[in-house]
Amino acid sequence: MNTTKQILNFIIKEKAQGNTFQELNIQMRIMMKGVNVKGILEEKVPDDPALSEKLKAIAQEFDVDLKKMAAIN
Amino acid sequence: MKNFKVAQSDLTDTVAAVKSIKEQLSGIDACLVLYFASPSYPAAAISKEMAGAFVGVHTVGCTTAGEMGPDKMGQDSIVAMAWNKVTLKDLKIEVLENIQTDTEAVAKAFKSFEKSLGKPMKLLDPAQYVGMVMIDGLSGCEEAVNDRLGNLTNVPFVGGSTGDNFMFQHTYLFVDGKAFTNAAVLLLMEPSKGYAILKTQSFITTDKKLTPTKVDEKRRMVVEFNGKPAAEAYASVLGISVDDLAKNLGEYPLGLVFDEHNFFVRSPMKIEGTSIIFYCSVKEGLELTVLHSSDIVTGTRTDLAETEQNCGEVQAVVDFNCCLRVLELTRKNQLKAYSEIFRHIPTIGFATYGESYIGHINQTSTMLLLK
Known part of the structure; x- marks a missing residue:
């Protein structure tokens, strides 16, 4: 799994707080922010530092702490 | 008790129209009266009159580009829904x-x-709570308000942008006797x-795609699609001339497609020069799909029936219906x-x-x- 997909997956899971129905809504919310969510999840979008930065900014907007992801990994 | x-009232005098609304809504122990009013009624007066007519009840509403009520869809009326305290x-x-x-x-609210x-x-449970949002439709702030709502909660907010009968001068929100502009509620x-929640749009996706490669998000403008001047690329993918595109622009909306069931119409x-202005902002780099229209009545009827089947008895509906759909x-x-x-459900709505x-x-x- 590439880094971008890892970050995106983590944001979706954390924001959804275990609610799988919410995961779909959150994916669509992230898409509305300008991210090709499907492309990343289907690994059609290669790792890209600019995209990772964008996802980190979204994590901050969602109040998702990406440091927890580092701890898990 | 219901x-x-x-x-609904189409009396032109504000006081008389509100009096009629009050009479029609009598006999219900309400906690909320939600109403949508034509901009032909003076904003400050309608808000004050509604609050005065329903003392001890929250009165919330906005101006519209058309109203939908129990009698008819049209313009120059007030439609209202009283919500019993038990709901x-x-x-x-x-x-x-x-x-x-x-x-x-949004954060302050x-x-x-x-x-x-x-x-x-x-931490609010989205299954337990729901939000309604109405935003000044001339503020250009709908993207930012919706984005912030979604950042701060998973509770869904559904609603629409206030209108002013296509005059594009001032729209108003009404809350408990006051009227607001440059505001949201x-x-x-x-x-x-x-x-x-039902989101329905009467379109099907096509295999024609356009990717915005240069945009001015604040102006809701696409400068380039696929690296070419936007109007030229748009017309080219449709196989028509730019002149024909300009004449029939409304027939060719684009969709931000998540999957075949979930897409968002832009x-x-x-056309401004070689650029195209949209009714909502478009993100750079995210592929859009040309949409083909289908029948609004058939599509809405089918989607509402399916939603009712899935969620059981529906007691009321509030419909935020795009003014472009109403024009169609x-x-x-x-x-x-x-x-x-x-017809079978108490419903009010407005052209947004x-x-x-x-x-x-x-x-x-x-x-x-509402179940």
């Missing part, structure tokens, strides 16, 4: 003022909600028997057929300058269904 009652376990209302400059307006709820908005509700407003229904002489879809659900969208109907 849980929801709906009313909501909890109701909180906040006005966001100065939304064009105050980027913290949420702080107020949190203070009275005693828990953070981010949030209603955070805990429905007693649950709720459902409607072009006008008017052109096709389908206003009556559309309103008859809702944009719809809200997950984000700011166009040519869509977003509905809150």
Whole structure:
């Protein structure tokens, strides 16, 4: 799994707080922010530092702490 | 006693119209009267009169580009829905003022909600709570307000942008006797028997794609599609001339497609030079799909029936219906057929300058269904 997909997956899971129905809504919310969510999840979008930065900014907007992801990994 | 009652008046005098609404809504122990009013009524007066007519009840509403009520769809009326106290376990209302400059307006409103709820908005259960949002349709702030709502909570907010009968001068929100512009209103509700949200748009996706490669998001403008001047690329993918595109622009909206069931309509407003202005902002680099229109009445009827089947008895519907859909229904002489879809459920709605659900969208109907 590439880094971008890892970050995106983590944001979706954390924001959804275990609610799988919410995961779909959150994916669509992230898409509305300008991210090709499907492309990343289907690994059609290669790792890209600019995209990772964008996802980190979204994590901050969602109040998702990406440091927890580092701890898990 | 009924849980929801709906009313409509097309009396031109504000005091007389409100008196009629009050009479029609009598006999219900209401906690909320939600109403949508033509901009032909003076804003300050209608808000004051409605609050005066329903003392001790929250009165919340806005101006429209057309109203849908129990009698008819049209313009120059007031439609209202009284919500019995038993329908909501909890109701909180906040006005966001100065939304064009105050980027913290949503956060401030949420702080107020949190203070009275005693828990953070981010931890509220979306199955238990639902939000309604109405935003000044001339503010250009719908994207930002919807984005911030979604950042701070998973509770869904459904609603629309206020209108002014296509005059594009001033729209107003009404809360408890006051009228606001450059504002939005949030209603955070805990429905007693649950709720459902329906987002319906009468389009099917095609295999024609356009990727915005240069945009001016603030102006909702696409400068380039696929690296070419936007109008030229748009016309080219449709196989028509730029002149023909300009004449029939409204027939070719684009969709931000998540999957075949979930897409968000982006409607072009006008060609400006070689650029295209949309009714909502478009993100650079995210592929859009050309949409092909289908029948609004058939599509809405099918989607509403399916939602009712999935969620059981629906007691009331609030319909935020895009003004472009209403124009199409008017052109096709389908206003009556559309309103008859809702004949079996107390329903009010209005013709919006944009719809809200997950984000700011166009040519869509977003509905809150109360169980």
